[in-house]
Amino acid sequence: MKKPSTDVLYQEESTYVDMLLRKSWSMRIAETVAFVLGMMILAQFFPSNDTTFKVLAFAIAIAVVGLAPFLYKATMRPVYKLTKTHLIVSISGKETSYPLSEVEQVYEGRHFYRLGGKKESLMVSRQFLSHLNERLFYYHKGNKRR
Structure with missing residues (x-):
């Protein structure tokens, strides 16, 4: 299995509003x-x-x-990181890395994603979700974006 890229493109800690609106x-x-x-x-x-x-x-x-x-x-201190090839979710200090091949949006325009076959709610801002969707688009299309 490929090791996750350490180049973090975008990182975000969940805010109060994100957690209030996008609860798990x-x-x-x-x-x-x-x-x-x-x-x-x-x-x-x-x-x-x-x-x-x-x-x-x-x-x-x-x-x-x-x-x-x-x-x-x-x-829980939730932190989300997006790299070129992985989505890294850190909750309570436990970091879980999901390859972008195992990440798919469940509902268009929503915060629900299937991570490793399990439906999860990402408690992040719309800006992070747009970065994730863009990264998923380029990853699945095979384009290289820098």
């Missing part, structure tokens, strides 16, 4: 579980028809959705 499935599930647990705890202290319950339920929803990207970024 695991992040969505964790948010849902946290919200349900918060609601179960809240239901123990207030009746469901009480105004305080409704306000606190709304506050829990905002807190879970708003704080999840901060927590994920602090713990």
